[in-house]
Amino acid sequence: MTGMREGVTSVAEQEISTRLVELLTQQRESLGAAWLENVSATLRGRISVAELDRELRELYSALVDGLRTGGFDWQGDSYAEVRALLGELSRNRARQGFSPTETAVSVLAGKEILEPTTETSAEDIQAYLRLSRLMDALGLYTLEVYAKTREEIISAQSEQLMELSTPVVKLWEGVVAVPLVGTLDSARTQVVMEKLLQTLVDTGSDQAIIDITGVPAVDTEVAQHLLKTVVAARLMGAECTISGIRPQIAQTIVALGIQFGDIVTKATLADALKHALRRNSVDLGRAGGAA
């Protein structure tokens, strides 16, 4: 495995990578130290020097190995170790709240260590330029992993938020209700429904009201979740009422062809509560007597 793809890695490129391996191996200690200094200057105390040192040493070795066996083909097998290390580094930085710049600097600062001076030979300048390009590519890769990790963190947080923002309330002895508000995606509906079922158990209730006044649209997916919840509640010996079906939603549901079967639906939450209480044969006094 040379990482050489025919017609892609020219002889010249190979000479350059060989030269880079030479330079990086010969001056390992001084270049490694310069790299470390560049990075820690930017990260100033936000991460321990010992830890940075360890990270960069591993990266340095992996990079030299990659150059030696794979040339500049950073997406190839020879660079698997480099990519793994960079992936870990970006994920850690993202979790610890470092900025994209603070993350990418670990890689990009590696460019400067071979920065040419007036004494640098023409070949070595070329080697430097080629290394810069490689480090840029690796820097972008790092940022990509970073961005992906941030996204994951954000979606995990919104999941937690979702959990918190789902108020299942006990309306009355034996009656729990959940108002659904906003756009319902599958994940959110799922959370709501699980919480509703759990609250039925926790409060020993056998009537549940799902109020959809605040839902802008009910599609087949939402409907399916509603239907499943009703079935699950029944298996637990509880009955569900769906309330707050506004006219536009009702017409859409009918046009879609969704059938709620024998599920009781009510126009308002108050109607649903009355119905639930009647089911539990609570004496409602005047309110119940009138209906």
Added chain:
Amino acid sequence: MSGPRPVPDADHETITIESNDDVVRARQLVRTLAQRCKLSLVDQTKLVTAASELARNTLVYGGGGVMRTGLVRRDSRVGVTAVFEDSGPGIPDLDLALTDGWTSGGGLGLGLSGARRLVDDFTLDTEVGRGTQVAVTKWAR
């Protein structure tokens, strides 16, 4: 369908549909346009619901794709159009797929047939192995 081809306004937007969040985004974009074009509340809700169904089919069965949406004009009428396109497996039996209650997955099997009922114009092009394109339009009254 009937009449001359609807003329799209220049500023149609395209969004990719590759995750559940994209489905939500597609729905919101269509709602914004429906409001701009002054569709009635019922028609807005119908169109948004149809878009939701088609976007999810694009994601689930088409393996992801794009939605193109914008205002269209025909004669003196204004409408909202949304075109969903994927390069997924295509639909081998269209009649079956448009049958109420038929699903190849675990759905209710109402999305596609229901979406057709929810809009004014509905066209579906599909080819096995090539992909599926569904275009829907709702006109302001």
